[in-house]
Amino acid sequence: MQVSTLVQLGVTGLLAACLPLSMVWMSADANKYRKLVWVAAFLCFDLIVFGGFTRLTDSGLGCPDWPGCYGLANPFLAHAQISAAEAAMPTGPVTVFKAWIEMIHRYIAMGIGVLILTLMIKSWLQWRRSQNRAFAPLMPTLLFGWVCLQGAFGAWTVTLKLQPIIVTTHLLLGLGLLALLVWLGGQEDNILKPPQPDPRPAGLRQVRRLALASAVVLALQLFLGGWVSTNYATLACDHFPTCNGHWVPPMDFEHGFTLWRELGKTAAGHYLPFSALTAIHWVHRNFAAIVVVVLAATIWRAWPHAALRPVAKWLAAALALQALTGVATVYLSFPLAIAVLHNAGAALLVLLVTMLNYKAKYQLAAVHVPSRQAAAPASLQP
Structure with a gap:
């Protein structure tokens, strides 16, 4: 060049x-x-x-x-x-x-x-x-x-x-x-x-743990979703909640989850079997249920805390939208607008889970600083 x-x-x-x-x-x-x-x-x-x-x-x-x-x-x-x-x-x-x-x-x-x-x-x-x-x-x-x-x-x-x-x-x-x-x-x-100390600090540590867990499961689901998209496996299952009429369809996990290979090929250079695409889609779809459970638990625990409630509300809406667009992508046979919206929903979940994590972290810090300041004079007494 x-x-x-x-x-x-x-x-x-x-x-x-x-x-x-x-x-x-x-x-x-x-x-x-x-x-x-x-x-x-x-x-x-x-x-x-x-x-x-x-x-x-x-x-x-x-x-x-x-x-x-x-x-x-x-x-x-x-x-x-x-x-x-x-x-x-x-x-x-x-x-x-x-x-x-x-x-x-x-x-x-x-x-x-x-x-x-x-x-x-x-x-x-x-x-x-x-x-x-x-x-x-x-x-x-x-x-x-x-x-x-x-x-x-x-x-x-x-x-x-x-x-x-x-x-x-x-x-x-x-x-x-x-x-x-x-x-x-x-x-x-x-x-x-700087954030004001939460009037109900008792559950903040649990919210922080759940927010971290949400980040982990979301990262795994993002990999699975990206793997579906980059292997063009979006329509490998054409029904919901079953996959091609089966709860557990014929699947080829070995070829589907071989990471280093060409697009549409196995590691040996042969054409990728359809059962491999089915395995990729099926795993992403079923792991989504775990993501929903973990994020729903995080939202429920964050809701009582005033500083976290706005993010929790947005996260609940984004999670519902993501589930809806995921199902609609299958039912409507992959319309471009819905697929792009599903991709945008994934980015929005990343943004909101990150926001929830840092807000929970700083709320915990705001609770601990006053408690340390209150304890300091007592520690100086003879």
Whole structure:
């Protein structure tokens, strides 16, 4: 790829970041750093949803090289190559429409990379000046390393031709980036306005444990959901609650859950049997019941606590929506809008479970600080 193309792509990434950076700079919020964190989190959520749209429209190879499109900076410049590929294979992965979807996805990702780089630079500069814990650079530096790793998996997604484990890891890293940004935003919120001690602190420790358990089971379900999507196993079960008319249909777990293999192939290079796709779908569907139980228990325990109740309400609504869209995807034979909404629901669950975790953590800290302060004078007595 020519240097001029790389420069054009870099300029495109800067332009994609200009609008959100301008909004942060011109906002009335005095804490521009905190504002930038939450803007980056919002755009990361949007990128995950658009990434789902890219995957579900089979646009992941709309430009079959990386980081440009046929070695050029945008589909306008590569129009001749794209048209030739489309003419040679009209039902193939390369079309003008798919090329634009894929490149817009990359442009947004580059813009978020610029925002996170800005966060890291600002945090280091402010930290060296003031040592203010609001600008502690550890998390922004971790975010920058994370987004670089995410970019590498984005490249491998294309160069390894949508290999399922690579695409699934790319999805999970995107959701992890969202969780880290939300956690950093929560830290900034609590530094700006420290939480008041909960008047009913007795159950907070249990809420914290359940919130952590919710994060673990949700992460497992996200892997399973990504594995369904990247193996195109969404319609491997065409009934609900049974699968193809059976509670336990014929399944091939060995080939279905062999991680390192090509798309649609076994590790030996043979075509993946349908029973393997059935196993992938069936496991994701049944593990969803465990996720619902654990998250419902977490919501129930968090509800009595005033500081946690708003997040618990949103989490309950998101969980119900996710279950509804999951069932609708099967009943309606995979309509694109419902499938994208299901993908967005997964990102929303990540956001809300992360928020619940940090709020429970800081509520516990707010309870412990006054108790330690109250105990300190007594410890100094002879």
